[in-house]
Amino acid sequence: MVLPEEILSAGAIALMLVAAWGGTASTRAVSWTSVAVLVGAGIALAGPAAQGGVAFGGLYRADLFAGVAKVLIFAATAISIVIAPGFFRRTAGDDLRPEYPVLMLLAAAGMGMMVSAGDLLTLYVGLELQSLASYVLASFMRRDRRSAEAGLKYFVLGALASGILLYGISLVYGFAGTTLFGGIASAYAGAPHGAPAFYGLMFGLVFVFAGIAFKMAVVPFHMWTPDVYEGAPTPVTAFFASSSKVSAVALAVRVAIGAMGPAAGEWRQIVIFAALASIILGAVAAIGQTNVKRLLAYSSINNVGFILVGLAAGTPAGVASVLFYLAVYVTMTLGAFIVVLQMRDEAGQPVEAIDALAGLSRTRPALAAAMAIFMFSLAGIPPLLGFNAKLAVFQAAVDAGLYPLAVLGFVASVIGAYYYLRVIKVMYVDAPAVTFAREPNWVEGGLIAAAAALVSPIGWIALAPLGILTANAARSLF
Template sequence: MSPMSFNLAHSLPELILAVGALFLLLFGAIRGKDSDGPLTEIAVGLIGVAILTIILGAKTQAIVFDGLFIDDAFGRFMKVLVLLGSIVTLVMGQNFLALEKIDKFEYPILVVLSTLGALILVSATGLITLYLGLELMSLALYVLAAFHRDNLKASEAGLKYFVLGALSSGMLLYGASLLYGFSGTVSFTGIAAAINGQASIGVVFGLVFLMTGLAFKMSVVPFHMWTPDVYEGAPTPVTAFFATAPKMAAVAITVRVIITAFPGITTQWQQIIVFISILSMVLGSVAAIGQTNFKRLMAYSAIGNMGFALVGLAAGTPEGVEGVIIYMAIYLVMTLGTFAAILSMRINGRSVENVADLMGLAKTNPAMAFFLAMMMFSLAGIPPLAGFFGKFYVFNAAIQAHLYPLAVIGVLSSVIAAFYYLRVVKFMYFDESTVAFDPPPAILRVVLGVTAMLSLFLFVYPPLFTGAATAAAKSLFLP
């Protein structure tokens, strides 16, 4: 096999999305308004093919494109999560965009381009590839946040995200330049070899600024300020996309950078991860209590969940990384199910987002109330639902690494967070009915039902899922 064929074979999902995005852009420009529906279906097909190429493709590890891009078990697992988040949010959002009259042909193209950036980000082996993937993902997200341009909240959300995103990109670049200056290389393994366990003040500053940029994309405290406003202001399908695919990519590259570029200076990066993890868990648990808008509540829930995920990374062990991977996969399922419920909340053709609008849902739509209750119980971490297992794996890794205070704070934060999840259940089952929701589209019922069942029955045979996560985690620690 020629070097070029070898490169392309290990970057086939990215190639499919890149060529597909160019085709979609040309098709949309030529067809104009008539292309709205077909483009979404073609985009879904492209992402579906990309998932199949990962699942059915070669399982060998390879570094291609002159050491800029890696194809390994960890990358493949996280890419499947990214692509699942993209494909489900695209399918779920079609009806909403049509009803709001914003089903423009650019929407699926922007989602595909952002997904492409996320895939490149997951497989980055150096600072240059990291920045290229991050910016490709982010530039499309800036436009998507303000996609409903006639809506003041959406325009405000897009502007806030763009300004803060530009600031975070600058910080990340500054950190990358410091790391390059003090190590003489941009590759993660090269940085690890140059540092050789000796962290100079310049390397520590570079690490801090690099983590600042990545923390912004994960929306963890203290770089979370954009999250509630953007989640509330952006169109709901866009918010669902924000909460899933880009989150998977941001966590994946953070784990890869920490484990492969800074293995010898655990004390330095562990302090950063523990600090932002504690702040995120506490703020995500406390600040959500007073929220009345369901999307803002999910924003603070996302902040808290990212904090829980980082508990596993703080351990710095294969078991910790495995915990992060499992937690993110379960988080993806729970988030997609919850947003399917939010998209189903329409009264007389008008979209509603307040938690109080769920009052009496158990009487008017018992199936939706049951499935959404499963999502809330799972997010709260109540056994034997999937959310409990996600928290169990990350807390167990922290305990094995002797990070007892972090695990205790995590458990206490989880208990506090249970209040606002259970309040949603209380509204649905114990309050009087106000007005019934319009019947949701079949696809939303399917997504809500499937995700609820996955959350409910994961405990039946966990190895079906955890085996791949274990292999993915171990691949990061290979020499």
């Protein structure tokens, strides 16, 4: 049942030894071997790892929900490794070291534990394994001031969030008498209103969700996101916006449904507030941004707000809509960040200003078309799959009777469309500003084309099987 995590852990340890003995000369071999390890971990999900049930006395849950989340995590992590060598070669003078893919594997192992957690301690161990690797990745470019600053901010605020989460876990354990999700659910169901145990469990619930909210980067625990996304190396930012986002959201869903399902009326209020606040702030704050990575950071805050609309429903349909949205979101976001990797001036240095995209439709028409597809899809414009994702979470909210939430979320989505359309206007209306370098990179170009095709109407081919898969995965939680 734990074969994927075993493969990742063993692979990371073995490659760490290779990196120690081989030095920077082993970077290419370690990187591609890491991708192979991730592929192997994904293949291992075809067996009991995705449907084996409970392991280690309830500490670990191998179900289809975790399996779907892990497929997204492993795929996004592999892409984040593949796109790194070109970035570091152009930006840092071949400064990529073999520790990069090893850290990615360790983070992926931690995220696998997170989404399969059946106990608060398993949750915390997985979360810290992922977080510690992420702190190092954010500051991976040691000679770059912005990267060092991003790593420090992420570490300080992440440590604070971990402390909040651990305090919430201690409260829940103190009043429930167990750290197993099943036992916690029974404690919430049996706590009489007004009793000390009821208030203790409610306080624990609040602190646990606050700690997880930081990892998801939802308002009001979003403050680290723009600075870290801007300062971290772009492949690492893509990793944070995809794999880390999937693991944090899947963890929140598992805790909400598996451990605190009987207290849905209480945590739903928190989720609704966080959803609306994230949608509105993510949309409004992005309007004045001039850096494309900061804009995508606020876009991630905005999109996780929409994802929480599905979680607020608290139904199998709501969980299915969350998984469907995550699959589409990962594709859109990775595509957009790989386009950012292509933004380099004639000297080969990264260009991150939105104004640098001016006239891109005339100098790089294919790149502009792909970016336009990602922007339209993130805005939720039909017939792109971003529209289907938003429709799914709103439909789940309506079916659960959360009409005000669905209406407010729909209206707020119009605000977010402005800054996406602004990027398209800059590319297609403004006069050319910067001539981007045309160094051939078939890996990045192929990934951009594939992502654009998947979120375009061509991706409708996958709607039916993806809908069936996410629905079955959601039912495995209930």
